Amino acid sequence: MLYDVKLKDDCIGKYKIYIYRLTRPVDRGIINSMEVLGDTEVFTNFPKPYFNIKSDYILIKGVIGNERIDVTYYEGYSKEKVLLENTLEKIT
């Protein structure tokens, strides 16, 4: 379900942010699939249902219903990028 990945160009510090575009909107099932990468929070009290998945090396940010997620890889990350992309590819 992953069809585009772009590095976000910005005046940021020691980390990289990638934008992932998916072939369908993020739902609870997709969030559950990504939970292997870290702890999940869903903010249903916000005007739009924001979620994050965090560990020391990755921060996944998105809004349920959107087809885009923003993923930060922190210094020292290794397997997280491959794991996330493989996970997204497997989801149909």
Add this chain to the structure above:
Amino acid sequence: MIYCNWAATAPNRVNENFNMLNQYIRTGYTDSFMDVREKLCGFFAFDNPYRLVFGSGLTDLMNKLIFGSVKYRKEVILTTCTEHNSVLRPLYHLNAQQGVGLRFVTTDKDGILKIDDIEKSINDDVGLLIINHASNVTGVIQPIKEIVEIAHKRGAYVIVDCAQTAGRIDISHKEIGADAYVMSAHKGLMGMSGLGFALIGEGFEPEPVFFGGTGIYSEAKEQPYELPYRLEAGTPNYIAINSLKNSIDYLIGNEYIRLNAECNKMFQLFVEELKGMSHVELIGLSTQKSLPIANIRVAGYSVEELSYILLNVFDIIARHGIHCAPLMHQRLNTAPFGTVRLSFGITNTEKDFDYIINTLRRIKK
């Protein structure tokens, strides 16, 4: 959408720029922009429109002035920790490739430069001072007139980075007396991106470091020495330059000084509200005269997560990170991740400030 990213780019005046594009397409507008040069000179109390040089932006013009000022720089170039990478990187390059010494004056913890520190740093080995009028991180406006006076007394030339201050406060060459000022079109002047200009004072003569067509003296092998052609090789950005004339009219017609003062008043009230929020950390906010910029961190969120939520959940455009000013963030102890910068301008309303306050209350964990 609430726009709080003025320190990077002002909200685009799309219609004005579109009109200029239409005019360009119809007429193939290709004069020497003398009317635009004159208007800008009037705006900055600068006498000679031929000494106004257009470029693609602050980085382009700073490179030209820094690399073209070999004869002025002596052993050491003096600068400050408030500078943007458009100044820092050319200087680092000179240091690495040509062994030019660099000396940095640091600020206090709130981003204020002390006149004494400047004075102590300008020794006989300093020929050139490059200094930010206001930091794009803290917004602190430095006492530039006094700094220029001190530098001139010590025989140093001064280039001032006015990216943040142009169009936000009154800048008068007659009053400040610096040797050069470099400005961006797309921030406080509300012009288009991809354009900047430098005002080059009498007696300061940077050499050309970039060569090519000028539209005059086409038979000559050398770059014409007269300004602006000496520093203006290549096809200019016709649309952005002509559009800038309209922007200046817009600012003057809308009493930009008064509007900026109103924005500052709203900003002060906003800051007082922020100070009352235990989960919001307010960084580098000085009591010295400043542009309306607040740097924040919010408990429980990284700065990029906060910035993402503001934009994607609450429709607030802010900017996170170190804002291409690594030394300033080091001084504020916010490196390497930086802050979320909320920077305001004349289009912001009381409603905008209230909305941001309510948003920050709402996201408290």
